[in-house]
Amino acid sequence: MELLNKIFVAPFADMVSAPDFLMQVLWEGLVSGVLYALIALGFVLIYRSSRIFNFAQGIMVVFAALTLVGLHEMGVPAWISVALTLGVMFGLAVTVERVVLRPLVGQPDIILFMATIGITLFLIGFGEIIFGGENKQMITADLGIPTGDVVLEPFGGLLILQHIDITAVVVAGLLVLGLLLFLNRTRMGRAIRALGDDHQAALSVGISLQTVWVLVWFIAGIIALVTGIAWGSRAGVSFALEVIAYKALPVLMLGGLESITGAIIGGLMIGMLEKLFEIYWGGPLLGGNTESWFAYVLALIVLLFRPQGLFGEKIIERV
Amino acid sequence: MKDTIEPHVTEDGRQIGGVLMEMKNITLRFGGVVAIKDISFDIREGEIRAIIGPNGAGKSSMLNVISGFYHPQEGEVWYRGAPRPPMKPYEVARQGVGRTFQNIALFEGMTVLDNVMTGRLTHMHASIWDQALWWGKAEAEEVHNREQVEKIIDFLEIQAIRKTPVGRLPYGLKKRVELARALAAEPSLLLLDEPMAGMNVEEKEDMSRFILDVNDEFGTTIALIEHDMGVVMDLSDRVVVMDYGKKIGDGTPDEVRSSQDVIDAYLGVPHE
Numbered sequence: 001m002e003l004l005n006k007i008f009v010a011p012f013a014d015m016v017s018a019p020d021f022l023m024q025v026l027w028e029g030l031v032s033g034v035l036y037a038l039i040a041l042g043f044v045l046i047y048r049s050s051r052i053f054n055f056a057q058g059i060m061v062v063f064a065a066l067t068l069v070g071l072h073e074m075g076v077p078a079w080i081s082v083a084l085t086l087g088v089m090f091g092l093a094v095t096v097e098r099v100v101l102r103p104l105v106g107q108p109d110i111i112l113f114m115a116t117i118g119i120t121l122f123l124i125g126f127g128e129i130i131f132g133g134e135n136k137q138m139i140t141a142d143l144g145i146p147t148g149d150v151v152l153e154p155f156g157g158l159l160i161l162q163h164i165d166i167t168a169v170v171v172a173g174l175l176v177l178g179l180l181l182f183l184n185r186t187r188m189g190r191a192i193r194a195l196g197d198d199h200q201a202a203l204s205v206g207i208s209l210q211t212v213w214v215l216v217w218f219i220a221g222i223i224a225l226v227t228g229i230a231w232g233s234r235a236g237v238s239f240a241l242e243v244i245a246y247k248a249l250p251v252l253m254l255g256g257l258e259s260i261t262g263a264i265i266g267g268l269m270i271g272m273l274e275k276l277f278e279i280y281w282g283g284p285l286l287g288g289n290t291e292s293w294f295a296y297v298l299a300l301i302v303l304l305f306r307p308q309g310l311f312g313e314k315i316i317e318r319v
Numbered sequence: 320m321k322d323t324i325e326p327h328v329t330e331d332g333r334q335i336g337g338v339l340m341e342m343k344n345i346t347l348r349f350g351g352v353v354a355i356k357d358i359s360f361d362i363r364e365g366e367i368r369a370i371i372g373p374n375g376a377g378k379s380s381m382l383n384v385i386s387g388f389y390h391p392q393e394g395e396v397w398y399r400g401a402p403r404p405p406m407k408p409y410e411v412a413r414q415g416v417g418r419t420f421q422n423i424a425l426f427e428g429m430t431v432l433d434n435v436m437t438g439r440l441t442h443m444h445a446s447i448w449d450q451a452l453w454w455g456k457a458e459a460e461e462v463h464n465r466e467q468v469e470k471i472i473d474f475l476e477i478q479a480i481r482k483t484p485v486g487r488l489p490y491g492l493k494k495r496v497e498l499a500r501a502l503a504a505e506p507s508l509l510l511l512d513e514p515m516a517g518m519n520v521e522e523k524e525d526m527s528r529f530i531l532d533v534n535d536e537f538g539t540t541i542a543l544i545e546h547d548m549g550v551v552m553d554l555s556d557r558v559v560v561m562d563y564g565k566k567i568g569d570g571t572p573d574e575v576r577s578s579q580d581v582i583d584a585y586l587g588v589p590h591e
Contacts, residue, residue: 144576147422185450185457190437194433195424197427197428198425199585200408200424201420201425201426202426202437203409204417204418204420204424204501205409205417205441206410206437206440206441206504207409207437207440208407209409310571
């Protein structure tokens with residue numbers, strides 16, 4: 001009875017009795033969720049345009065953040081470091097397309113997937129050689145990101161919004177919006193959406209595989225940098241950041257690998273649900289630290305009932 | 320066997336113009352295998368040109384050479400009166416050469432409408448910012464592109480399935496959607512790789528009618544590969560016959576039908 005009460009009654013009673021705290025929890029979930037959604041979008045873009053599941057997305061976050069911080073440590077002004085890092089991510093996109101993707105065109109998906117694991121390992125080693133393996137501080141202040149907080153008082157309670165978080169949500173939100181416009185409205189965006197389905201068909205309507213691939217890997221690189229800055233500001237820049245990107249995996253399982261809307265909604269859902277679960281159920285019942293696994297279990301449960309994800313295109317097999 | 324056809328008007332009133340594309344002594348090898356051996360022929364503006372031949376004769380290879388998927392070791396491809404440098408398939412497409420595939424290449428996850436819309440990609444010129452925000456000429460362009468696409472959808476009688484994901488369609492309709500997408504690009508030259516393969520008689524008749532109508536209505540030059548001899552002879556103005564990578568005949572359906580080489584190699588004993 002006690003247990004049932006703790007599962008079905010107490011959490012909701014808590015939510016109602018302290019709505020300001022609930023809002024705080026939801027806000028923090030939203031911040032994580034926006035970033036998950038952003039990373040998931042990076043995966044979806046690459047998957048849709050090439051049917052490659054890009055295992056390297058996680059390490060790209062670390063690599064971008066390391067490059068940014070590393071350049072700044074060498075005495076390059078902060079904003080020029082950002083520009084240079086974008087240049088490096090573009091260089092990475094071109095290199096990946098040239099050295100890895102182009103020679104492997106037409107190979108089975110699993111081979112391309114393995115190749116992205118290769119890219120991951122390479123970036124880990126390369127990053128450590130150049131920037132070292134120790135934990136670094138994100139250059140939040142130098143980038144002009146405010147570090148204070150906004151205090152609101154909804155329902156006579158207290159709601160604290162960190163400036164860093166607000167900035168992250170706004171920037172990530174704008175980036176998502178920009179990507180949506182780009183994908184749905186522009187020539188290139190339509191090409192990206194078409195390409196993954198059939199390479200030959202894409203070529204026959206005048207789409208260049210190479211250009212699109214470089215572009216999606218570069219977009220994935222930009223996303224990696226933004227996520228790297230946002231997350232690095234909270235947790236420091238180290239190879240542990242890679243784990244954040246893997247949170248995009250359950251997001252993808254929820255949202256479906258192909259669905260852009262799915263990635264966004266999935267990301268926000270996971271971000272908020274894992275926070276809610278941690279605070280209202282995980283903490284009291286399981287002693288906390290549920291955030292590290294909650295998303296994966298949730299995704300597993302969804303997969304049992306909807307293998308194509310919540311928003312994935314329905315798989316229809318013609319026999 | 321160089322023909323000397325001048326621009327003329329056919330019996331049924333279609334305008335046949337000058338040479339649009341010319342293959343000059345094309346030889347294509349895959350390692351030791353010679354797929355195409357020293358073949359020359361031309362395609363004239365406004366005509367329906369067929370390439371026929373038994374299995375493995377090199378017909379599809381020839382189409383792939385024209386559309387830039389293969390690059391011949393010897394010989395030149397002339398387009399609009401000038402030799403064409405080796406090009407990637409998407410560059411050829413942007414030059415106005417559209418095509419369909421033997422094994423249907425469609426974007427299965429997208430709707431019919433979206434598939435046909437991709438055919439308009441080469442006709443979108445507004446800048447990336449205008450397109451994203453629908454400023455400037457982007458909106459007018461989009462409206463125009465949609466109009467063109469709807470026209471083609473009407474023309475090929477696939478209005479009823481506009482919003483259906485292509486993956487759900489039966490084979491015959493997929494073939495038609497593929498034709499629609501190729502047409503949406505308003506190609507100067509349309510290449511059809513076995514447009515009627517695997518169709519039943521009724522579907523074949525529909526497809527033949529569409530091919531003739533496209534040629535008649537839009538004046539599109541069409542080069543097609545086909546197995547079904549009867550269909551080819553009825554459709555085309557001129558026919559190239561290939562066998563074992565070589566050209567063994569070239570001319571009007573009647574000329575080809577009566578050529579002894581062709582009869583021996585491909586047609587067997589004539590029915591009449």
